[in-house]
Amino acid sequence: MSSRVLLPACLSAGLLVVSFFPLNWGVFGWIALVPWLMLVPAVSPRRRSWNIYLAGWLGSLLFLVPALQWLRVAHPMMHFTWAGLSLYCSLYFVLSLWLMRRFVARGVPLPVVVPIVWLATEFLRGSIGGGFAWYTLGQTQHDFLPIIQIADVVGMWGVSGLVAAVNGLIAAWLLQSDRVRRWLRIPETPRTPTPFTAPATLRRATIAIVGCWLATFGYGLMQLNHPEFPMGPRVALIQGNLEQGVRIARNANDPDAARNAIREMSNHHVELANQAASAPNPPDVIIWPETSYPLPWVRLPRERPADVAEDLWDDLSYTRNYVRERFIEMGKGWGTHALIGLNGKTLSPTDPKKTLRYNTALLINPEGEPTAYYHKMHRVPFGEYIPFKDSLPFLKWFSPYDYDYGIEAGTEWTQFELPSKGQIYRFGVVICYEDSDPTLARQYNSRVPVDFLVNISNDGWFKGSEEHEQHLAVARFRAVETRRALVRAVNMGVSAVIDGDGRIVALPGDSWATSKAIPAALVADVPIDDRVSFYGQFGDWLPLLCLTAVLAALLLVRDQPQWPGENRPTAATPPSAAKSGVTG
Template structure:
């Protein structure tokens, strides 16, 4: 039994983490899901064996929770993504094991918290970014538990999870080590982890009870879910039929009071359109004619756009080259804003999916450009030259952040744009690449966290679902089922106040980075002084 115990603990940890994750109904298990991994550190002193055990646990958690990333034309890409994420995710746990061995149990627990928070922050900001499994995301289905995210963001949830696991494990360990009457155990020790879990829940209830949805001028939003097969939509012969469908669906709910019509990611110009010609394309004119019947309405839609660089030497390093070599250009996953005028605003997606839309650090390894994975992206990747930061209505001064797909998982990115003046959050996405799996359901739930962090209304248009509206308290409204076309009409209120999180950003992660650096420096200091003592002793 002792021989197999580490493996059983690894599998138990993976099972608990998977069972707690959205959209499973057992979220409360997250408060004990790390306990098997903490136990592993106690019974497996050898670093190599410990690494093997945690790799097993993290890999099966990744695989069970995000296996759907491989539900594409290249299934091996999903396995590769899960393996890479497991490798990266194991770093903070290995750091914990090392710090615990060198600095003791209490310092080791502190190191685990700051290492994991630092890892999540780095994983949000480098080009291998994959924040899907940031621990704070686990509460997405329960916005009533985490209304205090308006102060901490998702990293507050990560801190809560780690502290709860450590305190519950330590309580169990002490109970096992010191035999005392159960009543004594309860009032002296067991109340501490219970309070750690209950107090944030009570605080969230208090915030929810006292919170008032912002009042003020409202805007009617029409959200379209066209339900077009993503593997067919990029065929040139289908473009006009798709536009017909989008206009027909929009007409069902658009009236003289409609302010915004929202279409999903890459709904327009699936084969690409030159940005300097976009205002004069036939498709644009057809949309403009439709909007003339509803002159108060503005369309925001996903599109594939191309930008040419007239001065070749000024083109980005990873921009594309025309066959004759005389033209450099970029392809963008964009959101465009159209109205009855000839003014067009273009937003470029900034957070690109590694391997699908971006080859990480390809500027240092240009040969990697040809290895882009066929997971719904395009060979060579998308460009990163910025477009407009926000889509603004010059008449009403409403500013919209049109997060494109994966961007909506980045809390601090969204908060930064709210700080720049975004009154409304739109999410335009095409989650149909992965079929009817947990991917689109998890993605829809994460939108609730962005609403709480910023206290903004969210309108979500997904090609195949789930399209919905989310109020500033994170409550889901009018969700359209997956793989069903439909239209949502909703009234939203543009916000103009800033939450603590919007004003100051992710302070918890930044503090963790400072502490992480201090622990590393202190570890090297101890290593140096011990070596010095040994040298002097000899």
């Protein structure tokens, strides 16, 4: 493989790595793709274009493997997840390269092709099979508040499109250099000159993209120029720092180990909640992290169904009554509402010997009585269920546990009600990585809007790695997209209050880095943003438009593009035509 195609791919990999955490040098996001885009018009002789795609694929792996290395920290089996997810995401880079080369060879200018194709493929990666909407190009800009304000119109994907367009424009201007073109072996004259390859087209593209950037920046400044947000409910965000091993031990086969783990989990979080409840200005609600209460909340019918075994019924009834007594004790002790992260459990409607488990957020009132609940909808493959486990049983080998830990998916978007300051506030909950899915948070904004959003999560798997900061960076976009404050209570952190501008207004520590892996009870008021979000109402219209454009172009242009140096004369192609070529 030639260095002229491998080196640009490697350089882009390095620029992408430093654009994200742990370094978080987001300014490099504006140029990170530029070297990689040199592969789009590059020519490989003797019909060996696979060299170009191989270089692009290797470059993507050099970015994804170090970026996703925090996955391996969670469990030895997660090394397979690390490798598999890196390989899977790299395929979208190859797809993008193939589409870009195809369209540029047809005469479409690079600054037009890059944002449309990149946005479409990035959206696919974030949507197919539950999606993985991390490490998008737009997320490099999470700290540049004027730029990300446009997310309330075009979503996080639109920010990616703008960054990709700037990368494409810079790459196109570099390709005007004779030295760059000779290095990439691009001939001086296009095979069929078109308006798309004319210098005037590049100038017009420059005006358009610079204009879009200035308009985005101006829109951001306008949206940030508003009166201070009124303050709503006062929340206490409980951030535990329990190692994942303690949480796993509550399910141990050894009864003594399980009891000790349950006691440690409960005492740890109750102590932090007591600390929050005794604050000089008590909170309206104490929010626990995901599954931080060690025992399940059991829902049962009033009487035992005839087909349910008596011992199962007795066991579930005992757990239900015990947990209910603990909730009453805690609620009265705190004198406030509490949102508890725990597992929900109920009888299976189809199998009397089976129970169904959920990842649940449960709101209890000051008397300890449950008032509303939400079951997590977006489950993590292998972490919360094994996909296709019945038809492909070998997939159980990739499970991190040797017992049945799968949960069911919830079906209802619950709007919780919280009284505060003489009125009722409504909030919606997203659990764990649901805050990385733009579609889920938007559901609370598209009908009767909630007043704010809550994320409860357990990042204890990742033991102080850069996952904690990256997760918070991802969550910022949900606040801007919906124009609703987002409060996060996260085991191991980073817990935070994010206002509707995406600004971090409260942290447990002085910085992101010092706020993780520490126990904390963060008490803060929620900024109430009542702006209407276009994206919240209409969703992913921009990436769907780009995806439609790509599919339509593929259907309308079915003949294979011809690259110079890779063509051989045929009876229908005179030698002179085969030697001429196409520019990018």
